[in-house]
Amino acid sequence: MNQVDYLRISLIDRCNFRCQYCMPEGAELDYLLKQELLTDAELLTLIQFVFIPVGFTRFRLTGGEPLLRPRVVELVRAIASLPQTQDLSMTTNGFLLASQAQNLYDAGLRRVNISLDSLDSDTFEQIIGNRGRSRWQQVWRGIQAAYNVGFDPLKLNVVVIPGVNDHEILDLAALTIDKQWHVRFIEFMPIGNGDLFGDRGWVSSEDLRQRIRERWGLTKSQIRGAGPADVFQIPGAKGTLGFISQMSECFCDRCNRMRFSADGWLRPCLLNETGQIDLKTALRAGTSTDQLQEQVKQVLAIKPEINFKGRDSGTADIYSYSRTMSQIGG
Ligand SMILES: Nc1nc2c(ncn2[C@@H]2O[C@H](COP(=O)(O)OP(=O)(O)OP(=O)(O)O)[C@@H](O)[C@H]2O)c(=O)[nH]1
Ligand SMILES: C[S@@+](CC[C@H](N)C(=O)[O-])C[C@H]1O[C@@H](n2cnc3c(N)ncnc32)[C@H](O)[C@@H]1O
Ligand code: SF4
Numbered sequence: 001m002n003q004v005d006y007l008r009i010s011l012i013d014r015c016n017f018r019c020q021y022c023m024p025e026g027a028e029l030d031y032l033l034k035q036e037l038l039t040d041a042e043l044l045t046l047i048q049f050v051f052i053p054v055g056f057t058r059f060r061l062t063g064g065e066p067l068l069r070p071r072v073v074e075l076v077r078a079i080a081s082l083p084q085t086q087d088l089s090m091t092t093n094g095f096l097l098a099s100q101a102q103n104l105y106d107a108g109l110r111r112v113n114i115s116l117d118s119l120d121s122d123t124f125e126q127i128i129g130n131r132g133r134s135r136w137q138q139v140w141r142g143i144q145a146a147y148n149v150g151f152d153p154l155k156l157n158v159v160v161i162p163g164v165n166d167h168e169i170l171d172l173a174a175l176t177i178d179k180q181w182h183v184r185f186i187e188f189m190p191i192g193n194g195d196l197f198g199d200r201g202w203v204s205s206e207d208l209r210q211r212i213r214e215r216w217g218l219t220k221s222q223i224r225g226a227g228p229a230d231v232f233q234i235p236g237a238k239g240t241l242g243f244i245s246q247m248s249e250c251f252c253d254r255c256n257r258m259r260f261s262a263d264g265w266l267r268p269c270l271l272n273e274t275g276q277i278d279l280k281t282a283l284r285a286g287t288s289t290d291q292l293q294e295q296v297k298q299v300l301a302i303k304p305e306i307n308f309k310g311r312d313s314g315t316a317d318i319y320s321y322s323r324t325m326s327q328i329g330g
């Protein structure tokens with residue numbers, strides 16, 4: 001059985017974007033109230049005295065948009081300075097990164113994954129739900145800042161939506177030729193915005209690889225990440241191409257992670273709501289960290305049974321999730 005040692009921590013459920021694949025179109029989301037969010041002290045207590053003792057050593061900060069979390073740099077510093085932390089990373093939309101990249105790096109963050117679904121500002125604005133202001137340039141500046149500061153590896157995440165940005169695959173892949181960037185194509189999952197998924201579905205990674213192969217050739221890379229991406233390379237390129245293929249392939253047998261929401265729910269599987277536990281309420285009710293460790297161990301024990309097995313080439317029940325991707329953290 002895989003060791004589950006990687007925790008994706010959502011710092012906040014709010015976001016400054018409204019990506020069409022992540023949130024239901026038009027619907028008002030119920031955001032968490034301040035008192036429902038774990039405080040910094042509660043989060044750090046749980047990491048240090050509950051998650052680390054049961055074996056978690058790799059942490060990814062996500063959201064919503066993690067850079068909207070107040071005092072995020074101090075949180076990064078506190079987690080990075082724990083001697084047991086072997087890997088600390090962040091997934092961000094990059095909009096606030098230009099001004100924060102250096103501070104985050106100085107605080108101990110060493111790698112970031114940045115979402116960039118298009119190189120065309122109009123398509124980008126359409127995907128992120130433009131509210132009248134062009135945001136592409138600012139995200140691009142965030143990516144450059146992260147690169148200049150020294151984040152390594154620097155990964156760019158592209159959710160591929162048929163008919164929206166799939167015509168840009170080659171342009172996005174070409175970014176890896178001259179730059180040591182790692183572009184990852186993510187198959188659109190039926191979570192977040194079921195209506196969009198229902199309409200347009202997803203493009204398989206193998207389709208994309210074939211298009212790239214025909215243009216430049218493609219070799220399997222020696223580099224493997226800590227996550228589900230299959231890594232390839234254009235021959236001679238400085239960077240790599242990753243493919244996250246949750247719809248066309250099943251990588252659940254190598255699943256090494258759980259998710260922790262901003263309001264303290266521990267979730268054993270992204271695509272399955274079974275077995276979640278509410279650690280915040282337990283902590284606030286005075287449950288000892290030793291007892292909380294036992295609760296987490298029980299979730300770890302049942303995780304292999306919970307891991308998503310019901311997939312059948314994209315026919316998962318897309319309306320059965322009560323939380324959007326922005327609320328879970330991807
Ligand atoms: N189905 C599924 N999809 C995942 C899982 N982990 C990541 N993904 C998908 O991959 C996307 C990108 O993940 P990232 O936040 O960049 O992290 P990662 O690729 O796991 O991270 P590293 O390899 O550690 O850099 C997520 O938004 C999901 O769409 C997983 O456990 N299950
Ligand atoms: C939920 S976001 C949170 C972090 C940050 N706001 C960002 O966008 O990078 C994390 C990741 O989830 C991905 N994601 C969101 N909805 C998705 C979906 N329906 N299918 C696949 N990936 C999705 C995003 O592209 C992003 O890479
Ligand atoms: S993918 Fe990230 S940036 Fe886009 S709406 Fe979801 S949480 Fe926000």
Ligand code: SF4
Pocket residue numbers: 228251252253254255256257268269270271272306307308
């Ligand atoms: S779908 Fe669930 S079990 Fe499968 S890899 Fe993702 S989180 Fe793990």
